[in-house]
Amino acid sequence: MxxxxxxxxxxxxxxxxxxxxxxxxxNEVDAIFAEDTRVSIKLLSHIGVSKTLISCxxxxxxxxxxxxxxxxxxxxxxxxxxxxxxxxxxxxxxKFARRAIELGMxxxxxxxxxxxxxxxxGSGLPSERFSFEGFLPEKTGTRKARLxxxxxxxxxxxxxxxxKDMSKILPEMIAVFGDRQACLARELSKKFEEYIxxxxxxxxxxxxxxxxxxxxxxxxxxxxxxxxxxxxxELRSKLAELQSSGARLKEAAAVLAKDSGWPSSEIYRLGxxxxxxxxxxxxxx
Numbered sequence: 001m002x003x004x005x006x007x008x009x010x011x012x013x014x015x016x017x018x019x020x021x022x023x024x025x026x027n028e029v030d031a032i033f034a035e036d037t038r039v040s041i042k043l044l045s046h047i048g049v050s051k052t053l054i055s056c057x058x059x060x061x062x063x064x065x066x067x068x069x070x071x072x073x074x075x076x077x078x079x080x081x082x083x084x085x086x087x088x089x090x091x092x093x094x095k096f097a098r099r100a101i102e103l104g105m106x107x108x109x110x111x112x113x114x115x116x117x118x119x120x121x122g123s124g125l126p127s128e129r130f131s132f133e134g135f136l137p138e139k140t141g142t143r144k145a146r147l148x149x150x151x152x153x154x155x156x157x158x159x160x161x162x163x164k165d166m167s168k169i170l171p172e173m174i175a176v177f178g179d180r181q182a183c184l185a186r187e188l189s190k191k192f193e194e195y196i197x198x199x200x201x202x203x204x205x206x207x208x209x210x211x212x213x214x215x216x217x218x219x220x221x222x223x224x225x226x227x228x229x230x231x232x233x234e235l236r237s238k239l240a241e242l243q244s245s246g247a248r249l250k251e252a253a254a255v256l257a258k259d260s261g262w263p264s265s266e267i268y269r270l271g272x273x274x275x276x277x278x279x280x281x282x283x284x285x
Contacts, residue, residue: 002104004077007097009086009112013190015046017113023047025110030076033064035091039083056080058092065099072103086114090134090160116158119185119217122195123156126222130156136169143169147176151263154222161218163207170204176264177220178257186216223263230260232270239271249275 006025011017026032026049033056034040040053056064071078082091101107116132131153137143150157161169163186173180177200184196184203196203200220206212230238235256242252249271257264 002072002106003075004106004108005097005100006077006079006108006110007087007093008079008081008110009114010040010043010081010084012084012113012115012118012188015043017189018043018047019110019112022110022112023049026051026079026081028077029079031071032079032081033096034080035082035087035093040081056092056096061092061095065095068096068099069103072100072105084113086112089114089116089132113189115185115188115217116160118188119183119195119219120156120158122185123183123219124195124197125156125181125183125219127156129154129222130158132158135160135162140168140172144172144176147172148263148265151176151265152223156222157220159218159220160215162215163212166204166207166212170200170207173220174200174204175254175257177223178260178262178264181221183219184216185219186212186214188217223266230262235260235262235267236270236274239267240274243271 006029008022008025010022026044026047029051031052031054032040032044032049033054035055035057037053037055044051044053054064054067068078080087080093080096082088082093085091087093088097097107120127120130131150133146133150136159137146161184179199179201182198182200182203184207185194186196187193196206198206203218238256238260239252242255243249247255249268253264253267253271256262256267260267
């Protein structure tokens with residue numbers, strides 16, 4: 001018998017969100033693997049669960065994979081929880097779950113709180129199709145490359161966003177995406193839960209005025225829903241005007257991205273097309 005691995009979602013702030021099923025499963029399993037045992041012990045104490053608690057985080061996940069084989073061989077039932085929310089969502093645990101499958105363990109996911117989904121449904125932005133992007137890269141160049149890669153995605157975009165980094169990340173988003181509609185969801189399920197809605201520049205201004213802290217989920221509208229703000233013909237005309245007045249293509253693209261709703265990468269591409277077409281016509285003459 002290979003045992004069972006329960007992937008258990010826990011509350012992200014409000015302990016009333018824990019379900020009766022979660023409490024029952026955590027009471028029944030033989031051991032609980034947790035991202036940070038110091039955090040998880042508080043939850044377990046609150047719901048009256050006393051179990052073997054084993055840390056499983058980014059720095060020891062490989063070592064825990066070896067231990068998993070022992071639990072599987074004994075046919076044990078174990079649970080995997082993160083500090084808050086649904087495990088594996090921008091949290092360690094993927095390798096753990098993958099190894100459990102290889103060992104023949106039955107995988108049972110127990111639903112519960114998820115900050116990205118709460119932010120999405122409360123944002124007021126389209127929710128039929130969306131892309132969860134997690135945390136953006138820390139390095140500026142790598143982060144910009146990621147933003148440019150997804151700038152043409154027509155799905156609603158979801159990001160985990162440390163509020164302390166908003167002053168540098170939001171201007172980068174505006175430069176690449178244009179000043180799209182967005183929603184900053186913070187303190188979800190807690191006493192001071194808040195949804196700050198508006199354009200990316202609106203949210204940036206509010207964050208500076210109020211000195212917000214902590215982490216949040218940023219929901220940003222997709223590309224297709226905003227392209228109608230300025231037609232391609234009008235965009236090409238304004239781009240030509242800016243370049244005629246001496247602006248370099250990259251600078252003109254950044255300026256137009258703020259007002260047109262088009263991502264700067266797309267504007268830059270249109271500018272290159274116009275340049276190549278002009279050069280081709282000159283050559284033909």
